[in-house]
Amino acid sequence: ETLGENRLDDDKIFSSLPPLFRGHPEIHLRKGIIDAAMRAGANEVDAERAFFVADLSQVYRQHERWTKNLPEIVPHYAVKCNPDPYVLRLLAALGAGFDCASNGEISQVLSIGGVDPSRIIFANPCKATSFVRSAARAGVNTMTFDNADELFKIARAHPGAKLIVRILADDSKSICRFGIKFGAPLEVVPSLLSKAKELGLDVIGVSFHVGSGCYDPTIYGDAIRRARDAFVMGSQVGYQFSLLDVGGGFEDARFEAAASVLADAINEYFPDRKGIRLIAEPGRFYVSRAFSLAANIIARRAPMVENCLEPLDPKPSSDEPSVMYYINDGVYGAFNCIMFDHQTVNPYVLSLDGSFHISPSEPLSLCSVWGPTCDSIDCVCKAVELPEALQIGDWLGFDDMGAYTICASSQFNGFKFSNVIYTTSKGGGEEVRRALCSFAAKGHGHGVC
Ligand code: PLP
Numbered sequence: 001e002t003l004g005e006n007r008l009d010d011d012k013i014f015s016s017l018p019p020l021f022r023g024h025p026e027i028h029l030r031k032g033i034i035d036a037a038m039r040a041g042a043n044e045v046d047a048e049r050a051f052f053v054a055d056l057s058q059v060y061r062q063h064e065r066w067t068k069n070l071p072e073i074v075p076h077y078a079v080k081c082n083p084d085p086y087v088l089r090l091l092a093a094l095g096a097g098f099d100c101a102s103n104g105e106i107s108q109v110l111s112i113g114g115v116d117p118s119r120i121i122f123a124n125p126c127k128a129t130s131f132v133r134s135a136a137r138a139g140v141n142t143m144t145f146d147n148a149d150e151l152f153k154i155a156r157a158h159p160g161a162k163l164i165v166r167i168l169a170d171d172s173k174s175i176c177r178f179g180i181k182f183g184a185p186l187e188v189v190p191s192l193l194s195k196a197k198e199l200g201l202d203v204i205g206v207s208f209h210v211g212s213g214c215y216d217p218t219i220y221g222d223a224i225r226r227a228r229d230a231f232v233m234g235s236q237v238g239y240q241f242s243l244l245d246v247g248g249g250f251e252d253a254r255f256e257a258a259a260s261v262l263a264d265a266i267n268e269y270f271p272d273r274k275g276i277r278l279i280a281e282p283g284r285f286y287v288s289r290a291f292s293l294a295a296n297i298i299a300r301r302a303p304m305v306e307n308c309l310e311p312l313d314p315k316p317s318s319d320e321p322s323v324m325y326y327i328n329d330g331v332y333g334a335f336n337c338i339m340f341d342h343q344t345v346n347p348y349v350l351s352l353d354g355s356f357h358i359s360p361s362e363p364l365s366l367c368s369v370w371g372p373t374c375d376s377i378d379c380v381c382k383a384v385e386l387p388e389a390l391q392i393g394d395w396l397g398f399d400d401m402g403a404y405t406i407c408a409s410s411q412f413n414g415f416k417f418s419n420v421i422y423t424t425s426k427g428g429g430e431e432v433r434r435a436l437c438s439f440a441a442k443g444h445g446h447g448v449c
Pocket of ligand 1: 078080081099123124209211212213214247248249250281282283284285
């Protein structure tokens with residue numbers, strides 16, 4: 001069931017999901033993709049259109065993992081990572097807070113209903129003045145800063161704001177580094193805090209971000225030590241900080257290790273933390289694995305050596321891709337993560353020559369996969385092992401497509417965004433439904449049940 005143009009009709013969710021998607025643990029997500037693709041055959045354009053499958057129970061399980069490993073730290077989901085309306089509702093229902101980067105994100109979160117503005121942190125240290133004013137009007141008071149001009153701006157536009165100084169952390173072990181753009185080095189923090197005091201502003205705490213996709217969990221220990229130093233600097237200027245925000249960057253595969261480093265460092269540097277609220281801004285941790293993408297092979301270019309009048313010059317070598325597959329989502333769409341989020345993606349075969357039963361012994365060769373636009377930069381995989389026998393109309397699947405994909409997609413060349421189909425196919429569907437239903441019963445979430 002595809003529920004509209006990427007924006008879903010509330011009444012249709014869950015009640016309309018086919019039984020396949022209702023949490024039977026034996027049904028693999030991939031089968032869900034295949035069946036959905038087959039069902040979509042009603043209309044030729046929709047039938048071949050690429051689509052995401054979002055497994056909401058995976059988001060639920062990540063939340064369980066979070067609360068088990070970091071029970072003291074309230075996650076404020078980084079909306080920018082994937083502002084999917086049902087992910088937001090589920091996390092709202094589960095009691096998470098939200099990290100918003102703009103007034104658009106703030107409006108989206110507040111429009112869910114049931115999220116008090118105090119659950120939102122405006123975690124962009126460089127905001128437009130009009131955004132600061134609209135945050136004030138919306139009752140969103142908690143916001144970050146890392147420079148003096150932002151303080152002057154906030155003093156004018158939202159003097160009652162609760163401010164968090166974002167300090168510079170070591171981001172050298174992250175896929176996406178932020179330190180070049182954001183974060184006050186510890187040396188400038190005392191003067192920033194003095195200026196805030198002089199302006200009569202209320203600074204309540206400290207945040208940092210180790211960079212997105214942090215592959216060295218030990219970095220969190222160093223960041224907590226820096227945050228402790230910033231707390232001391234705050235007290236020297238006359239503030240008593242009450243909030244520590246440990247940011248985002250949590251990688252799925254290294255989450256437990258990062259949580260353990262974080263918890264140890266908090267115990268070491270904040271042994272007496274009564275009166276200090278701990279929060280974080282995880283993004284990719286929640287959604288990365290929850291979304292898969294199915295894309296259709298719309299065109300194919302393969303050498304027709306036997307029909308060539310002249311022998312190919314130079315002859316294709318065996319270490320060069322033999323077949324080029326063109327699919328209907330690319331780097332200007334969901335695969336923008338290759339450009340912006342430095343990702344590599346790994347296609348797998350969902351259907352081969354029209355059949356969804358694929359022999360494991362199917363011979364593979366080096367192929368390349370391209371997006372649908374007329375730009376040659378639109379390359380999804382330069383060289384990947386795939387069967388040469390894939391045909392136009394076959395489907396490729398891509399897992400781990402939930403983070404920084406849909407949110408930054410464009411419609412370049414007139415290609416539409418890929419739809420999202422919602423499932424709870426890996427189990428946990430009951431918990432997801434219960435959370436959303438009790439949220440809806442309180443009058444929030446606009447009838448998601
Ligand atoms: N917080 C802020 C301020 C960010 O800029 C980002 C990502 O850009 C995040 C949180 C989320 O980071 P991640 O998705 O790596 O957890």
